[in-house]
Amino acid sequence: MTSPHVESGPFDPAGVEWKPVSPRLATARLATCAITLGVPAVAGAVAALWSGVAGLWAVPVALAALLVWCVVLVPRQVRAMGYAERADDLLIRKGILFRSMVVVPYGRMQYVDVQAGPLARAYGIAQVQLHTASPGTDAAIDGLPADEATRLRDQLASRGEARLAGL
Template sequence: MTSHVVPAGPFDPPDVNWAPVSRKLASARLSMTAIVVGVPAVGGAVAALLSGIVWLWVIPGVFVALGLWAAWLIPRQVRAVGYAERADDLLIRKGIMFRSMVVVPYGRMQYVDVQAGPLARAFGIASVQLHTASPSSDAAIDGLTPVEATRLRDKLASRGEARLAGL
């Protein structure tokens, strides 16, 4: 009996163990979405209630529908984000429908920084941004715990220095 092996696609290289980001990233994104769609939804509901114009209820309805769609989509998006450290490069994958994978060779990294805005700090997450000579590289990993972000920053910086020095 011959077994059929499905070849790995461009987004699933063989022998790669993907590390997921923190689920707190979904909570942070959902909180921001709640603010962005909640304020207009409440404002539209108040306007519809005070004016008595029935068709104005469409406004809060649209924002509630957008909020429900985001509540379904955001956790799926966060589960699709991952990164993998290999011997010579770092892989970052994102996306569900429009997938992307960025491969950053350690020798191309110029510097690595960690960022955390007020909302990210409130949820206990941070982002690691990799900077290369190419201005178009999108090498960022959002939703890391501060400990993991620090570890990754230090490890990537040391690997980048070693590769840049030709070691």
């Protein structure tokens, strides 16, 4: 899938074909938001009902507003995430308002691992974590389908070994 952006700049290098992360990442993140914000909102509403204190309604209303904000924001954030494999490096981009792009040369990678918690496994997604010699340049690609995460881990590890062997 090619990037829909026509512009070329620091976040959209020319000729780069971006691969999106799985849309199931949005569902997993929304489930987390529902648990962390929805459950306390319901508890706050029950407390406000039982106590009869009108001021207590501010808590569930604020939590519900944050939950609505998550429902709007999270899918956009996930759509903005992507990665691209080039001949000598891997590009990772994310962000809507605060955009970032990380370029990781294959020769700088020390090891690559795949992680998935219980919620991620339930949605069939995983995170590929890249570790380099400098902790500040470690990068992660969250929300990859499990088979793509495995493929990418093996591909990056072999490219990294090839680049190190050539030094």
